[in-house]
Amino acid sequence: MSNGLNPEQQEAVQTLSGPLLVLAGAGSGKTRVVTFRIANLIKHGTAPDRILAVTFTNKAAREMRERIAHMSGKKTKSHRPGKPDGGPVVGTFHSNCVQILRRHAKRLGYPDKFAIYDRSDQESVARDVLRQLRVHSGMMKPGDFLSHISRWKNAGVRWQQAGELAKTDVEHVAASGYRRYQQAIKLVGAVDFDDLLLLTEELFREHEDIRLKESGLYDHILVDEYQDTNQSQYSIIEQLAKGHRNLCVVGDDDQSIYGWRGAEVQHILNFKNDWPEAKVVRLEANYRSSGAILDFANRLIAFNKVRHDKVLRAARGAGKPPRILQFKTELDEARGTVDEIARILDTRARQPGDFAILFRTNEQPRVFEMELRRAKVPYSLVGSQSFFDRKEVRDLLAYLRIVDNSKDEVSLLRIINTPQRGIGEKTIENLLAAAVNRGIPMWEMMEDPALISTLPEPAKQGVARIQSLVDRLKAMLADEKSSMADVMRQLISSVDYMGYIDRTYPSPEEAQARKDSLEEVVNAIAEYETENRDPNLSDFLDEVTLSGKEFGSPKEKQTQQNAVALMTYHSAKGLEFPIVYMVGMEEGILPHRRSISDNVDDVEEERRLCYVGVTRAQDELTMSLPLTRKKWGKQRDTFASRFLYELTGQADNPNRMKSIQGVRKEIKQGEAAAKRAKTKAGTAGTAGGKKASPKRGS
DNA sequence: CTGATTGACGTTTTT
DNA sequence: CGTCAATCAG
Numbered sequence: 203m204s205n206g207l208n209p210e211q212q213e214a215v216q217t218l219s220g221p222l223l224v225l226a227g228a229g230s231g232k233t234r235v236v237t238f239r240i241a242n243l244i245k246h247g248t249a250p251d252r253i254l255a256v257t258f259t260n261k262a263a264r265e266m267r268e269r270i271a272h273m274s275g276k277k278t279k280s281h282r283p284g285k286p287d288g289g290p291v292v293g294t295f296h297s298n299c300v301q302i303l304r305r306h307a308k309r310l311g312y313p314d315k316f317a318i319y320d321r322s323d324q325e326s327v328a329r330d331v332l333r334q335l336r337v338h339s340g341m342m343k344p345g346d347f348l349s350h351i352s353r354w355k356n357a358g359v360r361w362q363q364a365g366e367l368a369k370t371d372v373e374h375v376a377a378s379g380y381r382r383y384q385q386a387i388k389l390v391g392a393v394d395f396d397d398l399l400l401l402t403e404e405l406f407r408e409h410e411d412i413r414l415k416e417s418g419l420y421d422h423i424l425v426d427e428y429q430d431t432n433q434s435q436y437s438i439i440e441q442l443a444k445g446h447r448n449l450c451v452v453g454d455d456d457q458s459i460y461g462w463r464g465a466e467v468q469h470i471l472n473f474k475n476d477w478p479e480a481k482v483v484r485l486e487a488n489y490r491s492s493g494a495i496l497d498f499a500n501r502l503i504a505f506n507k508v509r510h511d512k513v514l515r516a517a518r519g520a521g522k523p524p525r526i527l528q529f530k531t532e533l534d535e536a537r538g539t540v541d542e543i544a545r546i547l548d549t550r551a552r553q554p555g556d557f558a559i560l561f562r563t564n565e566q567p568r569v570f571e572m573e574l575r576r577a578k579v580p581y582s583l584v585g586s587q588s589f590f591d592r593k594e595v596r597d598l599l600a601y602l603r604i605v606d607n608s609k610d611e612v613s614l615l616r617i618i619n620t621p622q623r624g625i626g627e628k629t630i631e632n633l634l635a636a637a638v639n640r641g642i643p644m645w646e647m648m649e650d651p652a653l654i655s656t657l658p659e660p661a662k663q664g665v666a667r668i669q670s671l672v673d674r675l676k677a678m679l680a681d682e683k684s685s686m687a688d689v690m691r692q693l694i695s696s697v698d699y700m701g702y703i704d705r706t707y708p709s710p711e712e713a714q715a716r717k718d719s720l721e722e723v724v725n726a727i728a729e730y731e732t733e734n735r736d737p738n739l740s741d742f743l744d745e746v747t748l749s750g751k752e753f754g755s756p757k758e759k760q761t762q763q764n765a766v767a768l769m770t771y772h773s774a775k776g777l778e779f780p781i782v783y784m785v786g787m788e789e790g791i792l793p794h795r796r797s798i799s800d801n802v803d804d805v806e807e808e809r810r811l812c813y814v815g816v817t818r819a820q821d822e823l824t825m826s827l828p829l830t831r832k833k834w835g836k837q838r839d840t841f842a843s844r845f846l847y848e849l850t851g852q853a854d855n856p857n858r859m860k861s862i863q864g865v866r867k868e869i870k871q872g873e874a875a876a877k878r879a880k881t882k883a884g885t886a887g888t889a890g891g892k893k894a895s896p897k898r899g900s
Numbered sequence: 901c902t903g904a905t906t907g908a909c910g911t912t913t914t915t
Numbered sequence: 916c917g918t919c920a921a922t923c924a925g
Contacts, residue, residue, distance in 0.1 A: 660901085811913080
């Protein structure tokens, strides 16, 4: 074997035509197989740019591009099919859909320059919709509302049909909100992340000419992490591949962890039904982890009922047995873990980048971050509050988005009075109402002299100022001589954003930190400009929205290169580390309380999550739990995760059942308390007078 | 219109 | 115990 692949891997690499399902276990060299197969296709005469590889994350796309470039010496491009620079097209579902939609938006009644709304933009639209519907936050919060819509969209349900499907009161409210939400974002020419997929699917389904044109761009399609495709993605792939049938999908049903986002394991389990002539290759040899770690993984996942039966074979020796540690509090857990890492680093046997600390929720890492900072261990927190979520960064981007596309209402509302320029709440309300009334974007409404004349003097001036600012920036952008970074700098000084920061944040350190992140935005734009052949604002904004987290400053990137990784199990998928710590192994966290109910638990996906965590580890694995955790101001007892018993082969240990029952009881009590609070609130409304007086007395 | 204070509330994961 | 939204006095 010239390239060091085993026979199964060889088979996957050498099957060059027709449908191919690669059932790849964790650590089976999946990524290598995919890249080798692409190289092989090219070697056998496929033009590189007629190969489309779809990845799940931007990071995976970037890595694959690098590997391919490394192997073939060919450059690959991110997601610009049709341009003559050669390599295979590698990108995520979302980035590919954006490209397709940008080419055909008009056919769906969208403007060429549609904005892409991310989670935070969506929330602001959702808040507005809920306010219009007079929905109290006790009934439904913006997040809940959006997950209803998202679930419908993932299942291909449009707002016209949602009402019929709604059963509960909450669903009915969500359904009527769905209509308003969808009309609102369409009016401002925006699409959300789900729309990117939904609209592409619709485009292909309703316009055969477009489907033929787009699918005709490729002769081969490869899809990674196929177990995580949802309904729209499944359909898009089918539409693209049904002509040539050269479709290779790679995945592992045991690592399906995005069910909550509409992913359906059935797609990978049923692949042979949809593509009957498909060849199936199973990769069950694991090259990543030590035997002892794999034993844990195999024992654990065997508890799941819905799965392809498979057992990972260890290609390596047994290695160190994994450890399970208990600490008194979550602070002790963090301290113990970090101290150990620091100690190992002192011996120089390992580098910071060899370690990962994995957890379930984004709130867990706080303590670990504190401890890592104290111990002066470099770390990088993946996900969570990303750079582009910081207020000042979002503000600047909102300005850019207005310059790019003045219809973008969410962005306009964000910066219309930031920094303050005398346009108050009342004025905004009036503008908005008038715009809605006439069915035009707010920005256009602001250009109506009749309306302007009704505004109070300060607001009048404010509107004039923001209009002239945007005009100036637009002109500057069109001017060849000034770069996008120049436009950005001009913007910051024109609105005196620095002064705004000084006024808003009295602490000098915080003010400086915020100013630094402004600088980083300018750097990011400058970097984008130097790295892209045909830089333009729309494209920059797309990239930021679709992959915001990975855009950090050069400085940030460097420190992240060799740092202890702090991340969720979800973000860890596809990665590997010599030393892994899985922390907070408690009932209620992993499995998460939301998957546990009175007597029927739905924890299979949580178990897969745990499995993903275990199989990230190459040499050493440590699982830990604090015996108490601070919650709502009180230190409370925790229960050991049922998974700890399962993976150590102690499933019949009575303590496992005690744990499960313990957490169920706790959840039940929590629910009862919530109910009591709710009824109390209800009665307080009618009999409010009775209870109010004693409180005021003090 | 702006900045400060008080009260309610707290169940997950992300392209 | 913190966070954030709603509320209130300049």
